[in-house]
Amino acid sequence: MRRLTSLFPSEFLEEHAEELGVVERDRKLQIPAFVWAFVFGFAAGEGRTLADFRRCYNSTADKTLSPGGFYQRLTPTLAEYFSDLVEAALDEVAVPDSVDVDVERFRDVMIADGTILRLHELLSEKYKSRYEEQAGAKLHLLQNATEKTIERFDITHEKTHDSTMFKTGSWLQGRLILFDLAYFKYRRFALIDENDGYFVSRLKQNANPVITKELREWRGDAIRLEGRQIHDVVDDLYRTYIDVEVEAEFKRGLYNGTQSLDTKRFRVVGVRNEDADDYHLYITNLPREEFLPSDLATLYRCRWEVELLFRELKTQYELDEFDTADPAVVEILVYAALLSLLVSRDLLGLVTEVADDEIVFPPERWAATFRSHAQLILSKLGEFLGYSPQPLLERLIEDAQKIHQQRPILQETLATATQPRCES
Template sequence: MARRQSIGIRRELTSLIPTRQLNFLAQLSGLVRRRRKVEAMALFWTVVLGFSGGRARSLAGLRRAYQKSTGTTLVPSAFYDRFTKSLAAFFRFVVEELLERMQESEAKFSGLLRSFRDVVVTDSTLVKLHDLLEGRFPACRTNHTRAAAKLHVVMSVKGQGPRSVKLTSGRQHDGPVFRVGRWVRDRLLMFDLGYFRYQLFDCIDRNGGFFISRLKENANPEITATLRQWRGRSVPLVGERLRDVIERLQRDTLDVEVEITFRHRAYAGAQSGARRSLRLVGVKNDDTGRYHLYVTNLPPERLTAEQVARAYAGRWQIELLFKEMKSHYRLADLPSRKPHIVEALLYATLVTLVVSRRLLRAVRQALRRQKRVVPEGRWAALFATVSSAILDLLLAPARLARGLARWTEAMLLHEAVDPNLSRQMLLARVENGATW
């Protein structure tokens, strides 16, 4: 008889963050001071996994999920009174603990990105809040949204999850939130235009890291060298400004060195200017005839112009992560005008994401011999469907939990597999150069 495949859901999640550590963080945050009807660990897992009931996340729905999974009956006030500032602090501590525990993945890149220690993508997403939270979380455009939170995430592509997070108001600009240090060495960082700053790129380069960013529309650097030779009567580029010649180019790719000027951060009231050379890459879009332009410090022998554009497509991973949290884990469902409840639910969604990715890794390991693909998007929809069952087996007595685990694990292993055998995931397409 074939051996039944097992994920070990309970084992995976209790090893991700042990109950002893959760109890310590609950005491540290002030969530637990005396024994109460609503048990802290059951509340934690309910807020993390009890979101799937109903069309939108609500405190009433979470209370019903708590009662169902624990077999208790509560008056609404006994449950709602636990949503305090201490609960928000508790979930913030848990997120910090999880990010610290998520050590660098042992996975390795196998293709285009194999020479990098990791690929790091950063971006932010806005979450609309109740208008009465405008004082704490002012939005950037108050003509249609008065209050909004902004979640800034730095994501490890290799680890398939967040490496750091920060919660600010919607009015906070992206650039100043991101910090560079020695940790960037041998890593490839990719940005959208919200982070475009020559000072940032210079700092990454000085710390031994690499970057790729889209070029701003108003940037017009001087071309100082061509890095690819073209046959025939090609348009001379050296000494020209980019915007003066780009409309006359017929070539499919542009690969040149440019000189940029910028100002260093002010020290002791003085601010000095600086110049440096960067590589500018352009790849023409066949449909529009216009170039997609990128700046990078990667040398041509490391990645060709076409490979730079292909690698940048991997930045879409973080957009998919935000979509996963909003579409499946109810990131945008924040049913409260109280800031501490909003913060607790935002941080709880991040915990949900980490829990989901931990079980995704376990499912992929269980299926690795079959060489079947488990896409993140398909997994997220499945995880959201069975999250209440996972909550039940975590809170049930051991005897009942075994039966629940058998059914839940069998369903996950059966439904997670992509039926399209030829479909590649985004990272695989980036690494292998597959057509889009």
């Protein structure tokens, strides 16, 4: 329990909640219990309903909250508070588990990606979707695979292009960035190179740069590639690798109201996929002297780490299932899911430290284990923090009784409807 309370000390949770105005002066809401109820309630609950989170809180805190008292606290301010907690935890927790590639050459290996979250259709104005009568948000992550942390996260509407969320600058120096096709742009690649950074991306099908030089010589009557466009020749090749220099034309950013054309030379590598009888094509600025084509394919596989992260959020924490039309609640639930993930990985770090060195903990198996024990961990944490929740029988009575006195339950409705017939 000390591991968890050192990650989020109660004093810090209370002070920051007061700074943002999340809690009232009478302190009726016990903010540490409230935060932990969302962290572990998100992991433990089957439906992830707001009622489930309220029950988690009532089973932990000294005093219970009514449904109205609970729901009125789910505000944009609380969403901002949870976002700040995610930011605070990112500096402390390793996510994801590991990258099995030698990356000592780089200051860091970064992975940029995003995933779509399907929302209630009533949120279509705020969270615009690509499809009519739907709503969708997009979670953008910039992951540091070397330090095993998430460096940045953003939530936007679904139609926001991933590419617009990636900003170039001096921070790129010495770093390797791995992109999927959503981030493909020659100008971006040029800016990374000009900031002394490195990149590897898949080559788009509609990107067809001109080959200026072959970086590997082939014996015999090999097809000459110089002066030809890459996609025009790949279908005629059967060699194991393609390794060429290409020249790409692109528009620079606006300057004094005009955009100038420019060219830049990059390296394109093809690794043959025998099963599909084609090539996986990559574009990069990594030098051939240090990175062979097979090395680039291995490096690019690091991108699978962020895909596993998104899959864990969606399969284990059901991140893409939202049954609410309140945008603030959507943000709260997304941040709660990220907090659950971070706390889960922090506990995985503790388990790894204690266990024998030869024991391996696959991330998804660990996530399932964490979920199955989340309610027990929350109970033990409440005891550690000194909370004395209402007796179980009283909580059962409170949760099970009819809340709205004017709303008849089904049995009452049936009894009223059939009574005249019985009397007649």
